[in-house]
Amino acid sequence: MALLERNERTFIFAMTQEHRTKQFIRNAARRLFAEKGYNAVAMRDIAQSIGKQPGGLYNHFASKQAILVDLMVENLERAHKAAIAPIDPDATPLQNLEAFVRGHIHHNIENPDDIFIAYMELRSLEGDGAQAVMSKRDTYESALRSILQAGHDSGAFLLTDPAIQARAILSMLGGITVWYRQTGPQSPADITECYVRAALQSVGAPYSPPTKRPNDV
Template identity: 45%
Template sequence: MPESKDTKAKIRRTALRLFAERGYNAVSMRDLAEAVGMRQGGLYNHFEGKQALLSDLMETHMVALLKALDAAMAGINGTRARLEVFVRHHVAHHLNYPDDVFLAYMEVRSLDPDNRARIVALRNRYEYMLRNILEDGCAKGLFSIGDAAVHARMLLAMMTGVTVWYRDNGRLSRDEVVDLYLDAALQSVGLTMVQS
């Protein structure tokens, strides 16, 4: 029984990597089992099926994302400060968990309707937090943007895209990348940067 949790975790880890690399539909349960180091039948001792595994991975990630964001935002009150924390947290999280993020973005359409509804609801909660900050900044005359809802989607797309190109052994460190995205985000809402 001590092995059990290890195996389940290993299946999770491997499935996350393979699904993110090749796409959910392009990975068979045999492929997955082989990568884990077992036979396909054994997977079903740990997960109900392929769809349940995908759904589990995505929900786990979304819940963790929201929880971490809540923690990071706790006690932050200024509108500008809240935007800064959101951006920093979002980009850093996406740099730290690229596979989770990529999967959650790309494979929503591979979920059955029920699972999809749950995941999309979580995603909307996340998007709403940013829109809230932007609307706040608009109402106070701090930000200069055309439309808060649209701008929230712009910023999310912009920031989420970091997973597409960032590589760890590249020219820039993660911290530098976070700073670049923060500067761009602040400037996009009409805030001038503070020299660091």
């Protein structure tokens, strides 16, 4: 009955009991929200999956909603580091687009549950948490739009509208998480190459796959 789940991503040591339990709650909620959807998961379910009683969860999070906001904000901060940080003002639009797309895809493949929640549960956000998350999402989308605009202005990209194109690319890449779960044979490297090519070619840019980069994920 009491399933104390191991967290695959976060190594836990030298942590107070409070922090440890809070992290267990995050991990259980992440998995359950992604699997069943926020509305279909009860606080009881989260408590049961970490071998605790429902009431105790409120010692760590003020509400079920607070857990969702915590997961979404943390994920968006990691996404920024993965996709926006590599953008270089001195590089070409094509180099920046490939850097953004590779960072984004890498983050998606490494954090499938978080990405799935980010796409599916926007509607479940309420009040201040909703505004905070939306604002971070806008920043993210703006970064891609700026790259596309630069490539459009310089003639490097062939596209009709940078704003729509940014959304089209993000939608396409967002689908990775949906399909990745169901996917059998394709490796992460295969998926990455396919999507990088599709994204770059979608704006008329050329793409040649790396001949052999042995340590690519």
